[in-house]
Amino acid sequence: MPESIVQQLRETRTLPDAELFALLESPAYDAELFAAADAVRREHYGDAVFLRGLIEFTNHCRNNCYYCGIRRDNLKVPRYRLTHEDILSCAKEGYTLGYRTFVLQGGEDPYYTDERVCALVADLHARFPDCAITLSIGEKPRASYQAFFDAGARRYLLRHETASEAHYAKLHPAELSLANRKRCLWDLKGIGYQVGAGFMVGSPYQTTRELIADLRFLQELQPDMIGIGPFIHHADTPFRDFPNGTLELTLRLLAVLRLMFPYVLLPSTTALGTIHPQGRELGLKAGANVVMPNLSPVAVRAKYKLYDNKICLGEESAQCRGCLERRVASAGYRIVTDRGDVRRG
Ligand code: 5AD
Ligand code: FES
Numbered sequence: 001m002p003e004s005i006v007q008q009l010r011e012t013r014t015l016p017d018a019e020l021f022a023l024l025e026s027p028a029y030d031a032e033l034f035a036a037a038d039a040v041r042r043e044h045y046g047d048a049v050f051l052r053g054l055i056e057f058t059n060h061c062r063n064n065c066y067y068c069g070i071r072r073d074n075l076k077v078p079r080y081r082l083t084h085e086d087i088l089s090c091a092k093e094g095y096t097l098g099y100r101t102f103v104l105q106g107g108e109d110p111y112y113t114d115e116r117v118c119a120l121v122a123d124l125h126a127r128f129p130d131c132a133i134t135l136s137i138g139e140k141p142r143a144s145y146q147a148f149f150d151a152g153a154r155r156y157l158l159r160h161e162t163a164s165e166a167h168y169a170k171l172h173p174a175e176l177s178l179a180n181r182k183r184c185l186w187d188l189k190g191i192g193y194q195v196g197a198g199f200m201v202g203s204p205y206q207t208t209r210e211l212i213a214d215l216r217f218l219q220e221l222q223p224d225m226i227g228i229g230p231f232i233h234h235a236d237t238p239f240r241d242f243p244n245g246t247l248e249l250t251l252r253l254l255a256v257l258r259l260m261f262p263y264v265l266l267p268s269t270t271a272l273g274t275i276h277p278q279g280r281e282l283g284l285k286a287g288a289n290v291v292m293p294n295l296s297p298v299a300v301r302a303k304y305k306l307y308d309n310k311i312c313l314g315e316e317s318a319q320c321r322g323c324l325e326r327r328v329a330s331a332g333y334r335i336v337t338d339r340g341d342v343r344r345g
Pocket of ligand 2: 293294311312315319320321323324
């Protein structure tokens, strides 16, 4: 009997386009696909699930991405930014709760100049020397990335959003380009960051062809982390009338990513938990091995809404941690509180 395409993907970590189309477009392979993804994840990481404490420190953004709720033209969002001291106290609370990785995420906020970001990173690095500092603050010149690295940042999340030029132009205004996005990712890699790329599943105008382009780009980049989640429309954006991405396709992609990149750090995202009450648990069972609970102060959480119906808005950090711990256990995995570095090889 010829080997199944799932087994072929598991063994060779790649497939020709035609087989990827089949895998992504048909539910027929799902059971075998999810089982193989879970087996590969256990080979590399056992039942460990890594925690990343997410601090959403500013919702000011100079960009105008058509899908995003905090785009600059959305005049309905009350804007906020946490101060240096606010951010340190979030991290302190997180540290007490056991977090050893902090992700500072924000819009592209001109107030947070390189000097301010560097001061923040250096301060966090000095106070929590055993923690990994991750930045997710968008597109910058290489020199800025280098300065953040020199200040102590070691990881950077920047989803490529879509690896197709034509699709990129449908999701973003003309001032943003896929070429610059990719330049940023390669610069970050060159500097020595652990890099996270990724994309939305079911974004407007996306077809299987675009998803395959995403997988091919990731094969080229070989990132340490890959963030994916369903597109979810936001009522105050140009994409308000587009349908959301689905649970089924997101899970299928998580599993394919685990088989293509056995070592990768793959979050089961808040967006997945938003489209289905057990979305994050199902994501873990399909190969994901990271969760990112919210450490932002409750008072600002509702203002950091990239999409509608976002979950975890009302929960204290401690409750979020407890809630996720139960969810991870119910899916059959175990939260570990170390830095959760990538295990290549
Ligand atoms: N639905 C789902 N994900 C979104 N993001 C932004 N807007 C949305 C949306 N409407 C994702 C983007 C971005 C990440 C921080 O959040 O992929 O890179
Ligand atoms: Fe935040 Fe459940 S993970 S409340």
